[in-house]
Amino acid sequence: MLSSFANLVSHLRKVILFRFSIGFVDNIVAKYVATVVGWYAVSRPFFDRKNESFNGMSKNDLIQEYYNSGRMMFKLAEALGRLALAGRELTRLSGFTTRVDTLLSVLGDLDSGSYERTMISDKKNVEANGLIPLQGELRPGAGELVIRDNVIRFEGVPLVTPNGDVLIDSLDFEVPSGRNVLVCGPNGCGKSSLFRVLGELWPLFGGRLTKPAKGKLFYVPQRPYMTLGTLRDQVIYPDRSIDMIRKGFTDGDLEEMLEKVQLSHILVREGGWNAVQDWMDVLSGGEKQRIAMARLFYHKPQFAILDECTSAVSVDVEGKI
Secondary structure, eight states, X not given: OHHHHHHHHHHHHHHXXXXXXHHHIIIIXXXXXXXXXXXXXXXXXXXXXXXXXXXTOOXXXXXXXXXXXXXXXXXXXXXXXXXXXXXXXXXXXXXXXXXXXXXHHHHHHHHHTOOOOSSOOSHXXXXXXXXXXXXTTOOTTOSEEEEOTTEEEEEEEEEEOTTSOEEEEEEEEEEETTOOOOOOOSTTSSHHHXXXXXXXXXXXXXXXXXXXXXXXXXXXXXXXXXXXXXXXXXXHTTSOHHHXXXXXXXXXXXXXXXXHTTOTHHHHHHTXXXXXXXXXXXXXXXXXXXXXXXXXXXXXXXXXXXXXXXXXXXXXXXXHO
């Protein structure tokens, strides 16, 4: 662990030094030094008395010519500066492209059932992290998925990460509809992994999982997603307006849901249900969490998974919700 920390510190120092060097070149050399050199190069012909091009010109003409030359030089310097800054943007684009390519590669491996253990590579690390190495009889899709209303039941289901490590060898529990269950534990113990298996984001490696259909399970995260669209779209997400009408809901019903989470004031503040904003920036963290709770009241699922969904909400509002 100390060796890994020392490597991290060394890497960060190199990154900081590299960013400082690039920033110095961009802000000092590219902006100021290049401008001073450019003005010097432009002014030299005007101070050369042997230059026959300017001998017959009046002072006004000389000033106008100097001004025009300076403007052209300045535009050229701006263009060169943009080219220099484009290198930084291309570097960022290269990083994003690499991440997307890695994601597509991993998704391809998951689709083919090929698991490469890149994070936990040897037995020593597996034991140090409290993980169980992948067993030969465990394979993606080996478990049985049963769709049934009003119950969530795990029977001998292992929690296995995409890189092939077993977090829990065999999990057994049952939650009937209407029962409240608190799942707690330290970071990395498998709480989110349980929800990923339940939401079918991770494949079943064994056992039997009984759960309602996807539309009857609702997940409320700590950082809810705000979609592009109107204020109405934020409450009914992932439904559309036509889905809301088909279900028999009206704008008055949605306003009652906002009142339950003490958020009805944003209707006036933002200009009504048809207002379109960048909701990720317009709404505060607590408002976004309350919008997510209003979605829960709108969809009325059989089961709701609340993952620290009121961490940014005041205690009194949290209690009322």
